[in-house]
Amino acid sequence: MNPDNIRIVLVHTTHPGNIGGVARAMKNMGLHRLYLVAPASFPNEQANRRAVSADDLLDGAIVTDTLEEAIGDCQFVVGTSARERRIPWPLLDARQCAARVAEASAAEQVAVVFGREDRGLTNEELKQCNLHLNIPTSSEYSSLNLGMAVQIVAYELRMLRAAPEKPAVETENWDTPFASRENMERFYTHLEETLIDIDFLDPAAPRQLMSRLRRLYGRVRLDEMELNILRGILTETQKWVERDSKD
Template identity: 50%
Template sequence: MIDEMTSALTRIRIVLVETTHPGNIGAVARAMKTMGLSRLDLVAPKPPIDAETLARASGADDVLEHAGRHATLPEALVNCRLVIGASARLRTIDWPLLEPPEAAQRLLAEAAHGEVALVFGRESSGLSNVELARCQALVHIPTNPEFSSLNLAAAVQVLAYELRRAARAAHGEQLLDPPRDVATADEMESFHAHLAQALRVIQFGDPAQSHKLMRRLRRLFHRASPDRTEINILRGILTAAQRHHLPSASASDTTVLP
């Protein structure tokens, strides 16, 4: 499944049109690689790849090395079965507009069958209407309307994350914690008995109301669902507290329960 996911992601082109800052190209490469994307295509970039580009790439040099370079946008879109353009502002033209998760799902669905592209425009003005007309749909990141300026690399990172999230969901990949060795019911009962005993030894709470206190403490520790190591740590703390109060405690109260 991971190989299938990787294969789909490698068919997604990130196309940058007339990028004006060399650092942005490097930052885009880094944003792509962190999410498993590797196909970068540059359309008439203004600056050459330089030391700043490599520095901002932070190890994604291979993405830069294999980046395609094109004189025009149509050249960068050859053989693409789906093209979605990123628009920083809502356009007045009547064009399908997608939220980032929906755009990611559409790109991945088509990437299962061939090449697709996600196109980003110039830092200052975005994509022209002529360039947008080459896209089947637009994707808009719903930023704060009072401060909607989003750096090019940040925009790529948002959409690259959505692509990876959709790919993981499609292939059943989940972030799972390793199985926990949780304390068993009998171990929890021994702990609660030890806790009640320790509370008596340190004279915490009203003995007449202790049953209410113990119910609340039971609920607390059941919610926490401690593992065996954590229970052992807690019981060690209880034992230390009992020993500290040993001079004022009776022999029956200071017996440590198993």
């Protein structure tokens, strides 16, 4: 993927705040090329306020009169579409679409086009696109805010870039090695001893107690420091029992 080859095109945006929201969403996800087709008001202070630290994208935005000018040099154009079209068009969801955009952007100019706040892209505009993009929404309320729609597409693109670095499991980059089986067994022995010492576990009627505790600590995968903490607690506890027995 080459973000330098990916542009976000907003057609006839009515609310300047949305342009700012789009700029921020783009920059958050590492996109930077913004095209504005005949915006109602631009530049505009509201846009800058909503862009926060993405105002450089607004400064660099290219304003055109028509969609044709904004996408003329593109080899691959995706148009967002909420409604069913009379003629079915190749239609993908945001995730599938991001994969196509990322792939094409390696060697080609790519545009993702978003329509008006109230009624999206016209049929004429959608016909200029290679592919239509639909973001799944609730049937009860399907009208996405423009900035949110761009955010989702930009996020899906980001996920493709992040993919190799993302943690495979939640405990990647842990600060301490996980305990070995051996050390876990020593811990279970120590735990059982202590529970007998404090009269919590009756060796004559152990029930499922140790099984449940094994399942608990096996599920969590203790790291070495956690294991040391727990064994420290057991040792301290045993001292109290010993002290008491001596009296």
